[in-house]
Amino acid sequence: MKRRSRPKVRPRPGAAAPQQLAQSDALLAQILLHLMGDASLKKKALALRNAGLSNASIAQLAGTSPDVIGQVLYMARRERAARRR
DSSP: OOOOOOOOOOOTTOOOOOOOOOOHHHHHHHHHHHTTTOOOOHHHOOOOOOHTOOOEEEHHTSSOHHHHHHHHHHHHHHHHHHHHH
16 A cells, blocks of 8 residues: 655745844833733733734743733734624
């Protein structure tokens, strides 16, 4: 029996490997998280996103995956849109 070869997985155009935050950016993000105290993950993710961090960087700081952060931000956008109606 002949095995079929799998198609090679190519990264999406524009998709980059998760990058490490620069030391100064990481420090500023940690200060922001510290100042927010017991705020929810949603509020922290929104604040870090507004500061210009990527989902991967936010996930790294929050100790979760980029997919979780993406879902949290998506739900926050939906809630905001529902309140505007």
